[in-house]
Amino acid sequence: MQNIFENIWFVAAIWMGLALIASIVSIRLRVSVALIEILIGIIAGNFLGIHQTTDWINFLAMLGSGVITFLAGAEIDPVSLKANLRPSLVIGIISFLLPFILVWAFAQLVLGWSLQQAQIAGIALSTTSVAVVYAVMIETGHSTTAMGKMILAACFITDFGTVLALGVLFASFNWWMLLFVGVMCITLWYMPKWTNFIIVRMGASHQISEPEVKFILLILFFLGGLSTTAKSEAVLPAYLVGLVVAGVFMRDKTLVHRMRSIAFAIFTPFYFIKAGLYVSLPAVWSAIGVIAFLFLLKLASKYVGVFPFARVFSMRSKESHYTSLLMGTGLTFGTISALFGLNNHIINQKQYTILVTVVILSAVLPTIFAQKYFKPKPSTMEAWGRLRKKNGMKKTATTGKKKAPVSNA
16 A cells, blocks of 8 residues: 555546545535535545645645636626726725734734734635635526626635735745836736737637647746745735736636636646645644634624625625625635645644634535525626616716716626
8 A cells, every 4th residue: 555655646546536526526516626625635634544745746736726816816807896896895805804803813812823823814714715606606697797796806805905915924025026026017017918919819729739828827837936936925926917817818718718627627626635635633623612713703704894885885685694694705715825824834733724624614604604595686686786876877966077877797
């Protein structure tokens, strides 16, 4: 048996087999595959004796975190983000800021964690899962409604806050950082033009060699190298690159499909299974009280922050509850933040286990409650857009200014 784990082909077969099982279970249960991969990793680490990773597994897992972060930014519809900018900004910012501050304070002042450990906790539990919310929107038919687009845009704002906090709080501000910021700004400015040039002028969408995919990966790897050299986190430039090319992705669905297929078939399974591998079930049991309180603190802070503003932006009570619960979900960036802390020796395995367990609970329980008790009809969510448009026209008429109402297309 020992020889099997020393043979790279057998190791690859075991990990890909775990990924295949996760895919099948995900399809059967209609649950996010990322969540199932984490649970498979927990089982593998606690019951199957798989405790260690190799350099190539760590490399693929690292690529997984970067590519899925890029896709999270690229999935944001720029038109929807602009059309619903005000409610998305307010709800998204408060959804990040309140749990970040409260969890940070609780971890440092009550649990006695160090400053950086508490900051990792605050970042990991302030996230909103774009993957979970996006899956819910697609499944329920809400993704094309005005309110559904607003919620997805708010998720982007929240996760941008977490990625920015992770990149800034743990960065070393030196000459490398200045070089990284300068190169990143130039790259972000020209990235849409470069990507569009390769697709349109070179006819890349019809080439089997996939030059546009290779170009995007080249940029992600290069900026990731600069960011890690500057002691920052590679997910920050990946998220921003995804955002600036989102318009190109919206026009070229084939490119989206190719990138998503590559990511979810090869890279992300290694990342999420590895994330679950480090969760210790004995540590979960010994810290069950802390886990329960952190989960309630995350969900309560999201609720207290989001619900009143959802009401302010013309949502009815049911839709406000629904939005607050969905904004309380967490998965991808929560595990990315926690694993960043573990890999950089900021938090220990017990603290990592606590945070990832809370993240997993937040991916499951709020979604179940939102779908079971507060799920609105698509027609109701679309009516919210018409109400917002009507209110905008009333305000324009009151002020007497010639201002076009906000579109919710």
